[in-house]
Amino acid sequence: MSSLSTRRSADSVTSLKIGIAGLGTVGAATIKLLHAEPTHGGSGRNIEVAAVSARSRDRDRGVDLSGATWFDDPVALATSDIDVFVELMGGAEGSALKSVEAALAAGKAVVTANKALLAAHGMHLVTLAEASGAPLLYEAAVAGGIPVIRTVRDGLAGVPIKSVLGILNGTCNYILTRMENEGLTFDECLAEAQRLGYAEADPTFDVDGFDTAHKLAILSSIAFTTELRADGVSVEGIRGIEPADLMAARELGFRIKLLGIATMTEDGVDQRVHPTMVPLGSALAETSGVTNAVSIRGPAFGELVLSGPGAGGDATASAVVSDLTDLARGLAPTPLGRPTSALMPFKKPEAGGHRGAFYVRLPIADRAGAFAALAQRMASEGISLEQIVQKTPHRPDHLPPLQEQTVVLVTYTTDEAALKRALKAIADDGVIVRAPHVIRIAQTL
Structure with a gap:
């Protein structure tokens, strides 16, 4: 981990001034945690909520905001006199994206819980962070309070x-x-x-x-x-x-x-x-x-x-505060673990490459030869069946009988592409009355 900007070093007596955009469940919980213990992780440095922004000023959020400057515009907050911009608004576009871009371009550290933003614009934002030397931390974006x-x-x-x-x-x-x-x-x-x-x-x-x-x-x-x-x-x-x-x-x-x-x-x-x-x-x-x-x-x-806990105000807020504590200590991890120049290009395997066992539920027409046609199509694709079970749902006596039956198949390990071909052929044969439902089976975990 590298050192945070010398503008405010970790051993300084000055506070780490943060601005929080988004005062919903997570934002309010974050402020409560910080007010309960302003100095976190033994850094010796106070984490000060210096500014906030949200859609409404009048809503009672159960936290004291009297010491924070209010900004109606989160982009203006992101470029104000703060050390860290905390983005808790959510969403992949709009104010969330614009404000994080503005903060990083201005050299401000950013802490976010926004997985949608990172999934849509992660490489762009990491590149901005590298260019300006601004830290980008996002522990709260994945699995809430679990430090994954x-x-x-x-x-x-x-x-x-x-x-x-x-x-x-x-x-x-x-x-x-x-x-x-x-x-x-x-x-x-x-x-x-x-x-x-x-x-x-x-x-x-x-x-x-x-x-x-x-x-x-x-x-x-x-x-x-x-x-x-x-x-x-x-x-x-x-x-x-x-x-x-x-x-x-x-x-x-x-x-x-x-x-x-x-x-x-x-x-x-x-x-x-x-x-x-x-x-x-x-x-x-x-x-x-x-x-x-x-x-x-x-x-x-x-x-x-x-x-x-993977979600919830307190769990997610704990991950936000953990990132803020790292910054208060002067720690700024590389966003993706290594510079973008050292990342391998993403390559997705060709479709149909997955192999495994499958559970298949098929609603089949209640007519002679349906089972045989089903088994024949599976065999033609080289798919071996571990189990084949007919499930007859209970029907009250006053209701007419169903014109279909449910068949459950369990395959041995096979190619997913082969299974899809077999199921398409079964559908084309008119053996099933609705789309089948397929669930992958993990034999070991």
Whole structure:
């Protein structure tokens, strides 16, 4: 780690003056933490909230802002007489982007919790930081209160990493946990998550996997010293998961989790977000509710698992304050672990390269020969089936019988591309009445 600007050295008696843009849950929690203990981490230097900016001045946020200068414009705050600009507004564009750009161009240190901003503009912002010599820290952007960024960037610096994977979105984990434990539908659990504040009014970002993808792209860049590329992540969310899938997973010895998985391969960095069946008893399978967990694997150290609160005001604020404490100590880590000139170009493996076992739920037409046609298409692609089970859903006596049956297949290890070809052929044959649902199976974790 390099020394922060000599303008205000770490052993100076002057305060580290910060400006916070965004006074929502995380912003207010950050101020509370700083007011409770202005001098953090034994730096001997006071961290002073000198200025703030938010959409409304009149809202009661439960914190004392009397000592801070108010700015209506976060860009003006970013270039004011502060040492550190703390961006907690959120969003990949607009004021968040403009204010961070302005702060870095002016040589101000930046601390942010904004994964969407970093995923969309990370390389641009890191380049700006390098040009001006301004630190850019973002521990709070991934997995909330879990110190995964500094673990990968600093604790494992120079150590080869094979893969980074984990549960990176508490909303999805909460929904899947309740669906399994209580037999509720996705829609029922989502509504409850929204009521409790775990999910936004528009939950797309969370439940369709994009939040996890942004976090995974950031972790992947640091772990594999490649350019940060969120557009290189294949993304699938959890909307298609049904209680029947969760029950089948348990019968097979698994639990379904939405995982972000980044793996270094000979052909490039494979980055994927999708529901995965993970073995019961594994650390990830036992991570429930809104908790996050990250598994880091490498040939020299085996596996390192970090678990803890992945979201929430206090957890995220603790990561923001941790970054501020580093700056108060005079520490300014390189944003991606090494200069951009030393990063490898990002390369995504060709589509269809993934191999593994798969769970497939197919709604098939209730007619003679359907099973045989299904098995024939699988065999034609060289796909061996470990299990094939017909699931007959319970129907009350007063309802007419269904004109379809549900068939669950479990494959042995096969190519994903081959499975997709087989399922397309099955659909073209008219054997299935709706799109099949496919979930990858992690045999070991």
